[in-house]
Amino acid sequence: MADLRINFCGIESPNPYWLASGPPTNSGEQVMRAFDAGWGGAVWKTLGDPIINVNSRFGAMDIGGASIAGFTNIELITDRPLAVNFEEMAAVKKRYPDRALIASLMVESRSEWREIIHRSEDAGCDGIELNFGCPHGMCERGMGSAVGQEPRVLAEITSWAREFSSIPVLVKLTPNVGDILEPGLAAVGSGADGLSLINTIKSVIGVDLERMTPLPAVSGEGTHGGYCGPAVKPIALHMVGALSRDSRIAAPLSAIGGVTTWRDAAEFIALGAASIQVCTAVMHKGYRIIEDLVEGLSEFLDANGMASVSELSGRATPNFREWGDLDLNYRVVADIDADACIGCQLCYTACLDGAHQCIHINQARCHAWHGEPDHGQGVRAQVATPVEHKAPAQSDARVPWVDEAECIGCNLCELVCPVPGCITMREVSEDARSESWNERVGEAAL
Amino acid sequence: MTKSAASPRLAPDRLERLFDDAKPAYSYAEARIEAERCLNCHDAPCVRHCPTEIDIPKFIGQIASGNTRGAATTIFEQNMLGASCARVCPVEEMCVGACVYQGFNGQPIAIGRLQRHATDEACADERATGRRLFTPAAPIGRKVALIGGGPASLACAAHLALAGVQADIYERDSVPGGLNTTGVAPYKMKCESSLDEAAWLLSHGAHLMTGVAVGTDISFALLLDEYDAVFIGVGLAEVRTLEMDGPGVWTATDLIRAIKTEQGFALPPSVRRAVVIGGGNTAMDIARELAMLGVEKVTVAFRRREAEMSAYAHEWAGARSCGVVLRENLTPLAAVNRDGGLCAARFKETESGREIELACELLALAVGQEVGMQAMKAGVRQNANGTVWVDPATRRTSLSRVYAGGDCINGGREVVDAAADGRIAANAMLAEWSVEKGSG
Numbered sequence: 001m002a003d004l005r006i007n008f009c010g011i012e013s014p015n016p017y018w019l020a021s022g023p024p025t026n027s028g029e030q031v032m033r034a035f036d037a038g039w040g041g042a043v044w045k046t047l048g049d050p051i052i053n054v055n056s057r058f059g060a061m062d063i064g065g066a067s068i069a070g071f072t073n074i075e076l077i078t079d080r081p082l083a084v085n086f087e088e089m090a091a092v093k094k095r096y097p098d099r100a101l102i103a104s105l106m107v108e109s110r111s112e113w114r115e116i117i118h119r120s121e122d123a124g125c126d127g128i129e130l131n132f133g134c135p136h137g138m139c140e141r142g143m144g145s146a147v148g149q150e151p152r153v154l155a156e157i158t159s160w161a162r163e164f165s166s167i168p169v170l171v172k173l174t175p176n177v178g179d180i181l182e183p184g185l186a187a188v189g190s191g192a193d194g195l196s197l198i199n200t201i202k203s204v205i206g207v208d209l210e211r212m213t214p215l216p217a218v219s220g221e222g223t224h225g226g227y228c229g230p231a232v233k234p235i236a237l238h239m240v241g242a243l244s245r246d247s248r249i250a251a252p253l254s255a256i257g258g259v260t261t262w263r264d265a266a267e268f269i270a271l272g273a274a275s276i277q278v279c280t281a282v283m284h285k286g287y288r289i290i291e292d293l294v295e296g297l298s299e300f301l302d303a304n305g306m307a308s309v310s311e312l313s314g315r316a317t318p319n320f321r322e323w324g325d326l327d328l329n330y331r332v333v334a335d336i337d338a339d340a341c342i343g344c345q346l347c348y349t350a351c352l353d354g355a356h357q358c359i360h361i362n363q364a365r366c367h368a369w370h371g372e373p374d375h376g377q378g379v380r381a382q383v384a385t386p387v388e389h390k391a392p393a394q395s396d397a398r399v400p401w402v403d404e405a406e407c408i409g410c411n412l413c414e415l416v417c418p419v420p421g422c423i424t425m426r427e428v429s430e431d432a433r434s435e436s437w438n439e440r441v442g443e444a445a446l
Numbered sequence: 447m448t449k450s451a452a453s454p455r456l457a458p459d460r461l462e463r464l465f466d467d468a469k470p471a472y473s474y475a476e477a478r479i480e481a482e483r484c485l486n487c488h489d490a491p492c493v494r495h496c497p498t499e500i501d502i503p504k505f506i507g508q509i510a511s512g513n514t515r516g517a518a519t520t521i522f523e524q525n526m527l528g529a530s531c532a533r534v535c536p537v538e539e540m541c542v543g544a545c546v547y548q549g550f551n552g553q554p555i556a557i558g559r560l561q562r563h564a565t566d567e568a569c570a571d572e573r574a575t576g577r578r579l580f581t582p583a584a585p586i587g588r589k590v591a592l593i594g595g596g597p598a599s600l601a602c603a604a605h606l607a608l609a610g611v612q613a614d615i616y617e618r619d620s621v622p623g624g625l626n627t628t629g630v631a632p633y634k635m636k637c638e639s640s641l642d643e644a645a646w647l648l649s650h651g652a653h654l655m656t657g658v659a660v661g662t663d664i665s666f667a668l669l670l671d672e673y674d675a676v677f678i679g680v681g682l683a684e685v686r687t688l689e690m691d692g693p694g695v696w697t698a699t700d701l702i703r704a705i706k707t708e709q710g711f712a713l714p715p716s717v718r719r720a721v722v723i724g725g726g727n728t729a730m731d732i733a734r735e736l737a738m739l740g741v742e743k744v745t746v747a748f749r750r751r752e753a754e755m756s757a758y759a760h761e762w763a764g765a766r767s768c769g770v771v772l773r774e775n776l777t778p779l780a781a782v783n784r785d786g787g788l789c790a791a792r793f794k795e796t797e798s799g800r801e802i803e804l805a806c807e808l809l810a811l812a813v814g815q816e817v818g819m820q821a822m823k824a825g826v827r828q829n830a831n832g833t834v835w836v837d838p839a840t841r842r843t844s845l846s847r848v849y850a851g852g853d854c855i856n857g858g859r860e861v862v863d864a865a866a867d868g869r870i871a872a873n874a875m876l877a878e879w880s881v882e883k884g885s886g
Contacts, residue, residue: 064482065478065479065482065483065510342546342547342549342550343487343491343546343549344485344487344488344546345487345488345489346485346486346487346488348488349488361488361489398491398546418485418550419550
């Protein structure tokens, strides 16, 4: 069985999964139950000057009958006294010495930072995470993402923390920036031992059309919140990948953003993450999701001959390139498995209306432009005359077929097909020589 | 004759009320989950297998989006009897049978239940808010008589009324809806649903005259004189029977009608065993109803072999699941009485020629129905089997101003076929008048 242990800039953890700072790490009792369930670490609900929260606080976006595809919150940092939090943290660390316990912190002045860092160390924390990411409520008070969006301020506070702290300092970045490299470089340049990302994205999750209120509603009114959950994973993957492949950033990355399954986690690790933080999925399904997060990742590593998480870490990073470096000569075409096809013809509609009109069916004459030697480069300023296409011999009359000469390999048909594996993209590159846009432009310049 | 715009009601104390719905109503939460599963196929096979060609993926998408009134409108535009079809259509043989999920995970979309949800909820919304789904056009100065108040006539009358045509329905029974009211198995649909639907259809401006038999109380020729067109929707008014009679012997249609509509009707306590003669869907219905009412042993006796039964596979499976058993290759001979009551049905085994008796206290004959138009003297051309001949494109009969639809033209099919006939005939009449107007 693969070794799932990690060492994250000195913070040791029996597996790469930490609860992210949030409602699931609000109290000692919760974190103890989470550790009993198998979580490798926990980033405590952000500590600072206790605040007052509003009702309600959460909202969600459902898609196609699936609830909580995206999630938002307007909850602030801990609303419990600091002394209570630190007492519980000490008790947790004493009872679970092998788990990673990290204090998420958010205060304002240099003296406040000094005091709260020392109290975190005294509680037995293995590290601290500076919350420079929260995009609602706290940023209006000059904290959270207000810091994360100003590299100069971020660098200054990070250097204070580095100065006061004897334990590793993680900086949690906000995605509400134009280029994630700017705060990332500022953080590592001022002494951050590790980076956590992404915090939540500024958002309005929806509008109650009966009451005309942005959601979540507080007494008939709403405000923007912080967006997270499965829908933000692609944004987080991009930002983690961008930091991971920048040679100036050597600090380990703790990835956050929509992780729900071991597969999500493996993707983040393959793009350079060293640890994984989870919040929304636990809020949705509870601490016990850790069981399959651990087992699935272990099974994946075993099946692929990797002995540890570190062997997976960054495996996909070298293949993350700029668009201009991609091979212009690579060609794939769609292949429809007639035996697997159930005849819904979603691929036909998608290709006809949303792509390049190269999938045909038996029942209908085709309204697309065809047979042009220029492959669609000519003027198309009128509706085409419908043409009959001769179907290849096939068993089921509802199975569509692909005009390979016209197919531009866009994948859309594969994406809309409801039957996994029915449509695949087959490589048909004629030119074995690879040539990127950058190479082509470079040659022309010579 | 009773003339009214509203539909009559039935007394509450009826046996059919003991039956639960085999396919109960969805809550919105349940409907939405089911609706979200629909793939929205191109050129959807379900639509192709619907006689009224409802745009099924469209209305299911409208349920999913929360546009329930829009969903109901999509349904009713093609099929004004969408509410009853949602309950009584043999969807397994039509839209659901064609769903592409049949070929994937074997869990097709529950189209009938979704249609029931959309039509019921939208009609309830109409009652609650007064906002109508359809608004009748101004009168165009045409009038049509419709003979028979069953599904075909109701659909035709509603389409005509919406187009501004005076539509007068002549029904010989005391209630409208035809077999929808009196003949549908109660676990599929109760009388109330059929009467509610009839009331809703009539509310668009058509008139219903009950207790008036064309041919007896009023002549067909008079209708033809008084009206611009006549629609024949008389169904299969004559029940076939066998030379079997006496106490405890029923035609299936009479027994179903009694269970559904007769106040205080109950099976005699002596009925422990029942025999149903027939192999069609009505035989399956009454067999299942008797089993569900607690008759201990229900036997379907069929002339030929199981594979030759005309009942749908799912109907036979439903009867079997209630404990109904089948005896094949039995030719019925006679009802056997003892002490003034029925004690058995006598049959001849087809192959051996041997006579046997099946003990029973109730015998139901479900051997089919025939068109009964003799009394009407309509003079339209009839097919060899007695059904009315119509032009398939217009449902026009051999007489130029006479149209027909429903069981009387097809020999006994589904409500959905009658709904399609009604719409097609109404549109054909409107097209005819528009041509006349154009040329005149």
